[in-house]
Structure formats: structure tokens, C-alpha cells
Amino acid sequence: MAKQYPKKAAELGGASLIRETGKVGKRGTIVIAASLRRRFALDEGSLIIEEETSEGVLIRPAVAMPVEIYTPERRAEFLLNNAVEDKDYQRVRRDVRKLGLDPDAIPHRRPGNV
Secondary structure, X not given: OOOOOOOOHHHHOOOOOOOOOOEEOHHHOEEOOHHHHHHXXXXXXXXXXXXXXXXXXXXXXXOOOOOOOOXXXXXXXHHXXXXXXXXXXXXXXXXXHHOOOOHHHOOOOOOOOO
């Protein structure tokens, strides 16, 4: 079976694409050309996404966002502060009590209070 190579830049809408040759080392380490590492801000330890495509393997930069884990108190604060009208506020107070918390002990603003 003949090797399939990536399309030429002209076939991809004329975009100016960098084409370099890389190398696979021991234990699957992939060496990416310096010009591409600079262009995509890939430094040692950078996260990447590897995807199988019909043309081969696509490697692209990844972004990891920290995840905030909310305490029950913080969740209660969000609920209480986001109540729009008194009916919502009373329902949310019940929900906060179901969390085992006292709604009056959570700093918040009642609907209508600025």
C-alpha cells in the first residue's frame, strides 16, 4: 500500500502552512520541528490532543482549565443570590435547608434588595 501524504497548502485553500518532517523516538516520543513548536507555543510539558483522522494522526495544542469544586455553602450562596423574585427565593431557601444549611447564615441578597 502506498503512503498517503498530507495535502499541499494550495489544496487546503492556499493557506501558508508549515510542513516539516518529525521523528518518532524511543517509547513513542515524537519530535516536532522547532518552527511548529514556536508557532503553536508548544514547550516541554505542553498538553496536546492526538486524534485519528482519515489522513493519519492530527496533533494539536490543548488547553486545560482548572475545575472549581464548590462547597455546599458556596452552592447555597449561588442559589440564594440568583433568586429573581420572592417565590423563587422561598423555594431556594427550602433547597438550601435540604443541603443541611441555614439560609440565614449564608451571606446573600434577597430579591429586590440592592
